[in-house]
Amino acid sequence: MGEIQSEVYILSRDAEESARLNRQHDFLVEVYGNNLIHPSIPKENIQSVADIATGTGIWLRDAATVLGMQNRNPSSPYYLHGFDISSAQFQPVPTQTNAEIYLSLQNCLEPFPPEHHGRYDFVHVRLLIGALRKGEYELAIKNIFDILKPGGYFQWEEANADSITSDITPQPPSLTESRRLLLDYVEKSGLFTMPANYIKSEAKRIGFGNLHIEEYNTASRPHLRDWSRAWLTRLVRLLMPMAMIRLGKASEEDVAREMAEELMAEFERECAEATVGLTMEMVIGKKPERRGVCCK
Template sequence: MEIHDKYVFGRDKVESKRLDSQHRLLVKVTGNTLIHPTIPTEQIRSVADIATGTGIWLEDVSQFLDTPHIQRYYHGFDISSDQFPDNPGSIHLSVHDLTDPFPREHWNRYDLVHVRLLVAALEEYEYRAAITNIYNILKPGGYLQWEEIDEETYISKDNPVIWELRRCFDYSLTTEGKCFQASAKVYQESQIVGFVDVERLAYDSHQNPDLRLDTDKRLAAIIRTLYARLLWRSGQVDGEEAAARKAEALIELHLGLCDRGCSPSVKLMRVVGRKPFAASL
């Protein structure tokens, strides 16, 4: 992978496994709400998932919505097909960049469009185009659900690991022209584009103490992958090996704090909005 690849993470089997584990954790963080409760699931007949990766969110949603005698359509889009499942079953998959308009056959097609974790992928100026493109493929009355782990997650009064992650991510993403305040940006741009009933919600893993070990492991994985990658990409260290060494030192500090009962939480931000019934393209 090139240092300036738009996608920060890798796309190998190890990374796909990490994505699937992360998905399962984030679903638990939201109280097992794959779809926000304000979205009327009985009306959903077609679902799109942007930056679908391994397609695991669509797979779970298709099982959650499964109803006898009702046929539904599921479509996952990603900028690369490298992590698409070999046997997607009834799920359709396409390579597409969210910042480009979708093919016309997708316009006005979906009751729900889901997006997750593009904070390290989209440049700040691209959010307006991305949200406009989502607006266009939603049916009038259809819903957007966009989830991010961004600036709001990396806030702590007393954890030096979180302080360092926040410093690194803010510096690195700003250097690349990206927006660390991703959920706030989505909330703002969604209203400008024309979505109504827009909400920005926060979920915290500390609400479920049983998630502590999973969140500890997830943060260690983020340090080993995203933190190390951004250190290198932004020129804060001299090469991949130096980035890996710094990441391992931070993981050691993190795990030591966890052993002493100082486990940080995972906070997931979720923006939900509806395309007006009277919307026109």
């Protein structure tokens, strides 16, 4: 299959990154209190699901298990469809007795094919903070609205990049510098540092109701302390070289990687005993039961 290019996305799509995404999925589900789907969304009403920016498809594979616990009639399997701008990270879909899982190419900024309009009870989106520029979110939200059935829900999970912090006072210099560089890169690339509130306001304008935002801090529970620090350190280490290049701190990739590694080595030393994390924000909304009637 071909690929749809995205200029702003800077992470790789190789096997190592796919493994990181799968580990990140397990971590985030733990951060959300082991809730793959927010408790406010009635799972018993879900039969068809779309996963936007599906990556490896791991969220869908877990969704098949979670939904299967609803004891639905196996003769009426769940329909789960993952969409992504690239097929490079699609992984083989295991055979499910209770679900049909499909993965296909789709840019969420482009209208979905007509056969997907009004098809889904639930749409899931996660971590497009590094892929969508300001002004593009409304296109994605409108396309999500179109593929949902009346009365269907969406759940959109995003990071609050401005919330990166530790429990050390004052903040370690390397953490402060890493955070500053990442925020500068996000701003200068035309991205949102805190997209959740904008997603909520645009969803309301487009016609969604029942809108609310749930916040989760990745270091909020003691058993996540080391996991949170390791996850965030790994993510920052991946982002930093390209951020340095795009900010003009380095002109060559090798130099940027060396500079980033020096900063991250200091980060790991200064934060070895710290609790480091950020806030994940989950936007939940519902499409009205019929056009022109807004939810409350």
